[in-house]
Amino acid sequence: MLFPFSIDAVRKLSSVIDALLTAWSLVRMSALHSILNEKAEVEFAEKLLSAHRVLSELLSLLGLSQRENELGNVVSELDPNETLVLVVSSSLMRRLVGNGVPREKVISIGGPLSVEDARALNPNISEESMRSIESRLKTFWRELERKIKGVRTVILILERGGKVDELIAKRAGMISERFGVDVKVVYLTNLDSCVEVLPSFFRGS
Amino acid sequence: MPLEPERLLKYRNLTRSTEVEMINLHPIQSGGRAGNYPEVVKAVLNFIDGYSTCDYCIKGRLDEIETPPLCDFHADLAEFIEMDEVRLLPGCRQAQFAAFHSLASPGDYVVIDSLAHYSTYLAAERAGLKIVEVPNTGFPYFEMPPELYAEKIEEVKRATKKPPALVFLTHVDYSYGNLADAEVIAKISHEYDVPFMLNCAYTLGRMPVSGRKLGADVMVASLHKSFASPAPSGVLAANEEYADKIFRKSMVKGDWSGRAFPNKEVELLGCTLPGCVAVGVMAAFPYVVERVERWNEEVEKARYFSSQLTRIEGVIQLGQSPHNHDLLHFESSSFFEVARAHSRKGFFLYDELKSRGITGVQPGLSRSWKLSTYGQCWENVRKAAQAFLEIAEKYNIPIS
Numbered sequence: 001m002l003f004p005f006s007i008d009a010v011r012k013l014s015s016v017i018d019a020l021l022t023a024w025s026l027v028r029m030s031a032l033h034s035i036l037n038e039k040a041e042v043e044f045a046e047k048l049l050s051a052h053r054v055l056s057e058l059l060s061l062l063g064l065s066q067r068e069n070e071l072g073n074v075v076s077e078l079d080p081n082e083t084l085v086l087v088v089s090s091s092l093m094r095r096l097v098g099n100g101v102p103r104e105k106v107i108s109i110g111g112p113l114s115v116e117d118a119r120a121l122n123p124n125i126s127e128e129s130m131r132s133i134e135s136r137l138k139t140f141w142r143e144l145e146r147k148i149k150g151v152r153t154v155i156l157i158l159e160r161g162g163k164v165d166e167l168i169a170k171r172a173g174m175i176s177e178r179f180g181v182d183v184k185v186v187y188l189t190n191l192d193s194c195v196e197v198l199p200s201f202f203r204g205s
Numbered sequence: 206m207p208l209e210p211e212r213l214l215k216y217r218n219l220t221r222s223t224e225v226e227m228i229n230l231h232p233i234q235s236g237g238r239a240g241n242y243p244e245v246v247k248a249v250l251n252f253i254d255g256y257s258t259c260d261y262c263i264k265g266r267l268d269e270i271e272t273p274p275l276c277d278f279h280a281d282l283a284e285f286i287e288m289d290e291v292r293l294l295p296g297c298r299q300a301q302f303a304a305f306h307s308l309a310s311p312g313d314y315v316v317i318d319s320l321a322h323y324s325t326y327l328a329a330e331r332a333g334l335k336i337v338e339v340p341n342t343g344f345p346y347f348e349m350p351p352e353l354y355a356e357k358i359e360e361v362k363r364a365t366k367k368p369p370a371l372v373f374l375t376h377v378d379y380s381y382g383n384l385a386d387a388e389v390i391a392k393i394s395h396e397y398d399v400p401f402m403l404n405c406a407y408t409l410g411r412m413p414v415s416g417r418k419l420g421a422d423v424m425v426a427s428l429h430k431s432f433a434s435p436a437p438s439g440v441l442a443a444n445e446e447y448a449d450k451i452f453r454k455s456m457v458k459g460d461w462s463g464r465a466f467p468n469k470e471v472e473l474l475g476c477t478l479p480g481c482v483a484v485g486v487m488a489a490f491p492y493v494v495e496r497v498e499r500w501n502e503e504v505e506k507a508r509y510f511s512s513q514l515t516r517i518e519g520v521i522q523l524g525q526s527p528h529n530h531d532l533l534h535f536e537s538s539s540f541f542e543v544a545r546a547h548s549r550k551g552f553f554l555y556d557e558l559k560s561r562g563i564t565g566v567q568p569g570l571s572r573s574w575k576l577s578t579y580g581q582c583w584e585n586v587r588k589a590a591q592a593f594l595e596i597a598e599k600y601n602i603p604i605s
Contacts, residue, residue, distance in 0.1 A: 021250065022243035029241040031225045032562055033584045 005062075012058040019051035064189075071186050071194055074155060075201045080105070082152040085198060086144075086175075088165060092157075092191055100199035107143050110136050112164055113171040121163065144175070153182045157194050160187040223564060228585045230565030232379075232532050235579035236411050236431035239485060248488035249435055252481040259479060265468055267476045267483060268292055278487045285494065286409060287417040288424055288442035290452060292470070293478040293486060297406045297427035298324035300441035303472040304402055304423045305332035307451045309370030314361045316369045316399075318349050318385065320378035325404065337361055337369065345523050345536075347381045349374070351389040358397050368397045371423075376414070377407035380575075381524030382507075382532030384408075391420025400447055406430050407532060409440070410493045411579060412500035422447050433489040433496075438482050506578045506586045507531045513590035518603040523573075531579035537572060539602040544571035554596070561592040 026044045030036050036044055059065040075083070085106045087093050093108035111133065112118045118133045119125055125133075148154070156172055158165035169185050176183045188194060223229050224240060239245045252258060252273075261272040268279040268291075283291045294300045301324065309315060311333025317325055319338040329336050339357050342348045354372060361369045372394035377384050387403055394401035403421040408414050410432030416424050423443045429436035443451045455469045469475040478486075511522045511533055519539030522528065540554055547553040555568040566574045578586050597604055 017250070018247055021246045025241055025243040025246050028225050030582075032228055032588075033582065 003062075009058060009061055012054050012061065016051045016055045016058065019047040019054070023047040023051070071155075071157070071188065071197050074184050074186055075197060078153050078155075078201075080202045080204055082150060083201075084144075084147055084151045084154050084181075086154055086156045087194075088158065088162070088168065092194075095195050096198055099195050101202050104147055105202055106198075107140065107147060109140055109168060112167050113137070113140075113174060117167040117171070121167070144179075148179050148181065151179075151181055153184060154179075156183055156185045157191070158185060158187050159191055160189050227559075227562055227564040228581060228589050230563065230576035230578065230581075230589060232382075232565070232575045232577040233430060234565070235531065235577040235581075236407070237427075237429040237434060237436065238580055239433050239435050239489060241580070242433055242489060242492045244491070245433060245435075245485050245488040249481040249485045252484040255480050257480050258483055265466075265476075266470070267478060273484055273487065275483060275487065278490065282440070282490065283442065285490075286405075286424065286442060287415040288421070289445045290448040291440055291442040292452065292473055293428075293483055294439045294441050294473065295437040295478060295482075296439040297322075297404065297425050297430070298328055298439070299477075300425035300439045301325055301328035301402075301404065302331055303441055304425065304443070304451055305329055305334055305371065307453070307472050308400060308402075308423070308447060309334050313370035314365060315371040315373055316354065316357045316361065317373040318375050318378070320347065320349060320380055320383065320385075321373065321375045322379050322404070322406065325373060325375070334370070345521060346383075346526070347378075347524055348383055349385045349390075351386050351393060354390050354393045355396075358393070358399065362397075368399050370399070371402050372397075372399050373402045373404070375404045375406075376419075377405075377530050377532065379407065379532070381534045382407070382528065382530040382575075382577075383524045384529040387419040387421070395420065407530065410434075410489075411497065411503065411531070413497045416442060416444070423451070428486050428489075432486060432493055435482050435485040438478060438486050503531050503579055504529060506581065506583065507533055510578050510586055510590050511535075514593050516605045517593065517597040518605070520597075531577045532575065533577065534575045535573065537574075539597070540600075541572035543600045543602070557596045557599070558592055561588075561595065563589050563592045 023044050026036060026040050030040070056065065083105070085096070085101065087096070087106065087108050088110070090108040090110060093106050096106050097103050112121060115130060115133055115137070118130065154175055156168070158169055172183045172185055175181065224238065229235070239249070258267065258270060258273060258275065262270050267275055269276050279291055283289060294303065305315065305328050309332060312335065314335045314337055315329050316337045316339060317329070319341050326336060337357050337360065339349060339353045342350060358368060358372065372390065374385055374387055374390050376387055391401040400422040401420055402423040402425065403416070403419060404425050405414050406425070406427040408431065409424070409426035410428065423441075425442070426432070426440045428434040428438035428440055432438070441451070451472060452470045453472070455466045455471050458465045466475070507530065508527050511528055514520050514535055515522055517537070517539060519542075520535055520537040523534040523536055544551045544553055549556055551569045551571040554571045554574070555566060558564065558566055565576050578589070581589070594604055
């Protein structure tokens with residue numbers, strides 16, 4: 001997908017960099033005692049605030065502020081007791097659980113949602129690997145069946161631009177058809193943001 | 206030959222945190238710290254592409270480009286140092302060579318101070334010149350006695366039946382940070398009608414320097430050493446009498462094509478310093494104009510630092526005393542004694558300083574080391590001096 005970047009956006013980005021570089025130079029000048037004189041302090045604060053303001057404008061101009069807030073917007077309308085989260089990697093699941101998301105509220109898919117997709121990703125995949133994928137899928141569907149009781153919405157968290165993530169997105173309909181739930185696909189540029197949003201969402205449950 | 210990507214990994218994420226995490230006293234780095242000046246950082250980034258200065262190069266010469274204002278900058282820099290013509294070069298050594306090469310012929314003699322940088326010797330050698338050194342006074346002051354210049358000029362005259370092609374002086378030398386009496390040596394040089402060349406690598410950009418006042422016919426300097434500029438950058442300046450010769454225009458003509466480059470300057474091989482380095486130097490200029498006015502305070506800091514370190518038994522400061530420059534050279538029999546018994550040998554001093562947030566003393570040195578307090582705030586100067594005192598105390602070296 002092509003990402004449009006206007007001259008105005010380039011200028012805003014340059015302005016943010018200029019402001020941050022000035023702030024960086026001022027900090028360098030004060031190393032190591034880390035105390036700015038009055039004049040430098042005023043300039044330092046101005047530059048940081050300017051960078052913050054112009055960066056916000058830039059994110060908004062590029063539609064990125066909305067994108068980063070997407071997960072927050074989605075969960076704000078949901079009841080945590082009726083919500084289940086699906087992520088791709090088990091490490092992300094562990095991070096979510098480690099940060100307070102109840103284990104019963106999150107499942108990692110671990111890879112493509114069908115053996116066909118796994119083969120499409122790697123046409124030379126061995127039979128042994130295929131058997132292991134089939135086994136993983138069986139475990140996933142079993143776990144989903146167990147945890148989805150009472151759930152009305154499944155949030156499928158995917159990484160923007162990820163190959164496996166794209167394939168999973170195409171199969172999201174399998175989940176809604178099989179369990180009669182609403183599946184909301186949320187793409188994130190940075191998966192860290194879900195570690196920030198979801199624990200507090202579930203703490204409210 | 207394609208290279209494996211893994212082999213190239215080490216060239217990624219190249220970073221340096223010395224200037225933000227340590228008090229850096231490295232004598233060759235203190236005056237060229239460009240990152241402390243926001244306009245320099247921004248200018249370098251904006252002109253980071255190779256030939257970025259050449260968008261509006263109409264006349265084909267760096268010093269004649271009007272946008273960015275390189276043409277004005279050359280004129281302003283000349284006025285600032287009170288010389289008639291200046292050109293940017295990739296370094297002081299290239300400037301020395303260009304001057305030697307244009308003002309002397311192979312086999313000619315040049316009289317130089319015995320504290321000159323090694324690149325002065327090499328520049329003369331490359332130009333095919335013979336050198337005659339003016340001795341210094343030796344331990345512990347290592348000063349250049351001006352009257353010995355006259356003796357050496359006479360010596361050359363006796364041997365060759367003509368005066369030397371050039372008299373050369375290092376304004377402040379890189380070993381002891383001694384400020385030489387350029388004015389008197391220039392006068393001696395002019396009495397013999399010999400052009401006087403002054404190397405201001407450690408002065409131009411740190412302290413007020415006037416070519417006119419010092420009597421320099423030719424001035425060279427390292428801008429990445431003392432002008433808060435990125436490397437490689439230097440300057441070659443000349444007064445009218447010698448400028449035509451040094452900055453002579455090309456007269457070559459292709460015998461088949463008839464191609465000629467009459468606006469290009471031969472010694473500079475055309476353009477010298479395109480892109481972010483030239484613009485970085487230019488962006489540093491306003492800061493330099495301002496900071497040279499604070500030179501007396503820089504000398505005060507160096508003298509304070511010296512007074513603290515020489516409280517440590519066995520530590521002496523070499524060179525002029527009281528000192529007239531931020532470059533300081535210390536000799537220490539006491540730290541050397543500690544090093545001999547220490548498992549890390551001479552590296553103990555570097556380790557101890559590093560653990561106290563101080564860097565710049567060459568790793569492995571304990572008997573004699575150089576450092577510079579230039580550009581450090583008083584708090585850092587005191588902290589650095591205190592670090593040496595603490596190390597002395599730790600190893601039971603008496604402090605007065």
